[in-house]
Amino acid sequence: MKILLVGSGGREHALAWKMAQSDMVRELIAAPGNLGIAGEPKCRVMRVSSDDVQGLLELAKIEKPDLTVVGPEAPLVSGLTDLFVKNGFRVFGPSSAAAVLEGSKVFSKELMRKFSIPSADFEIFSDAERAMKFVDSKRFPLVVKADGLAAGKGVFVCDRREDAQGALDLIMKQKVFGAAGARVIIEDCLEGEEASFIAFTDGVTVMPLASSQDHKAIFDNDKGPNTGGMGAYSPAPVVTSSAHKKIMDEVMLPTVKAMSTEGRPYIGFLYAGLMIKDDVPKVLEFNVRLGDPEAQPLLVRMQTDPIPLMLASLEGKLCRESIKWENDASVCVVMASQGYPGAYPKGKIITGIEDAEKLRGIKVFIAGADSSSDGVVTSGGRVLGVTSLGKDIPEAIQKAYEGVGRITWEGAQFRTDIGRKALTKS
Numbered sequence: 001m002k003i004l005l006v007g008s009g010g011r012e013h014a015l016a017w018k019m020a021q022s023d024m025v026r027e028l029i030a031a032p033g034n035l036g037i038a039g040e041p042k043c044r045v046m047r048v049s050s051d052d053v054q055g056l057l058e059l060a061k062i063e064k065p066d067l068t069v070v071g072p073e074a075p076l077v078s079g080l081t082d083l084f085v086k087n088g089f090r091v092f093g094p095s096s097a098a099a100v101l102e103g104s105k106v107f108s109k110e111l112m113r114k115f116s117i118p119s120a121d122f123e124i125f126s127d128a129e130r131a132m133k134f135v136d137s138k139r140f141p142l143v144v145k146a147d148g149l150a151a152g153k154g155v156f157v158c159d160r161r162e163d164a165q166g167a168l169d170l171i172m173k174q175k176v177f178g179a180a181g182a183r184v185i186i187e188d189c190l191e192g193e194e195a196s197f198i199a200f201t202d203g204v205t206v207m208p209l210a211s212s213q214d215h216k217a218i219f220d221n222d223k224g225p226n227t228g229g230m231g232a233y234s235p236a237p238v239v240t241s242s243a244h245k246k247i248m249d250e251v252m253l254p255t256v257k258a259m260s261t262e263g264r265p266y267i268g269f270l271y272a273g274l275m276i277k278d279d280v281p282k283v284l285e286f287n288v289r290l291g292d293p294e295a296q297p298l299l300v301r302m303q304t305d306p307i308p309l310m311l312a313s314l315e316g317k318l319c320r321e322s323i324k325w326e327n328d329a330s331v332c333v334v335m336a337s338q339g340y341p342g343a344y345p346k347g348k349i350i351t352g353i354e355d356a357e358k359l360r361g362i363k364v365f366i367a368g369a370d371s372s373s374d375g376v377v378t379s380g381g382r383v384l385g386v387t388s389l390g391k392d393i394p395e396a397i398q399k400a401y402e403g404v405g406r407i408t409w410e411g412a413q414f415r416t417d418i419g420r421k422a423l424t425k426s
């Protein structure tokens, strides 16, 4: 088979690395891909942006992929799947009608309310003054969220009234997220520990991946502004077998059923971002794709070839499949540019990637790095993820940081506490 993979981050490098190992895959083209993907067997990259849905269709008409796999949310929300299917191509990823589950927080909150899927209580506002008045009447902390896609920056957890007023001002008056901020959600702040629960689904059957946990804040101990994710590990002990059962019965299966009932059948990866307290899960958000960086530790632990699972999902036959995992644990530590998640310099020379990969059980997934006449240089905020496999989380942490210790560039930053939360439970 020939695969077209859309995207350019660490998640896509991990997907390309895993899919290229499949006996079913003859060739994999990534658009736009990255330096890491270009170096994997069977893989090549084509410089078409993942946001350029028309350009991707033109590429598909030339390359004729047997299956297209979409990494990020934006092309799904803007209708890549619908356009490709209309032109006779198979895509693993939801239609735009189903991707609205991530594309509009108002949609997803209303769906959860209608179908009694556990989540924080909320109100929706399209008028800034009314939103401000509501905030005046509320207890703190509370959470203000822009409705639409905001690259992970549209959520504000507010400890004080002034923070909430500031968030509303940014979203509704200064309109920093444009139309994505035309409506806001104001919701109760949930307590507990976060986990990522991701599954394959064919619209009826839900086949969960192993559990994982992201680290969203830039600094140790979850301090500082949120990022795309500074590291992840799998499995996540906070997802006990009791929590797992509740997540399946109260969140994943009801959500997939609700989407069908609403005439928006959901096929693809479904990701629930959860807050878990005393084994009780509540949904923070849905994503319509794999998490990044969660994909990295998940895919190094996945023993099963994902291609048959994707094909079975498209054929509505996922119930016939099964999935196997390494017993080993995995940890991914993201190394980022100085200044990220704010402005950051590019072009810093990176050393030590090959040295790190010489360590047993280490794989470096590239996100924002490129080749230049000076060698490998930084080109993004999140630059790479050092991902380990170890017999348990402590060993996986130790290995990942050994790998991190071999890689450097001017201004490189990373968290030193990835995986620590898992240690308090094991």
Ligand code: AMP
Pocket: 120, 143, 145, 152, 155, 157, 187, 188, 189, 190, 191, 194, 216, 226, 273, 284, 285
């Ligand atoms: P979201 O994109 O909706 O997952 O929000 C990003 C981050 O904000 C989450 O990973 C949480 O850390 C935090 N967050 C979002 N909603 C809530 C909530 N209702 N209570 C507490 N924290 C939240």
Ligand code: GLY
Pocket: 214, 228, 229, 287, 290, 291, 292, 293, 294
């Ligand atoms: N790591 C969080 C996300 O992919 O949205």
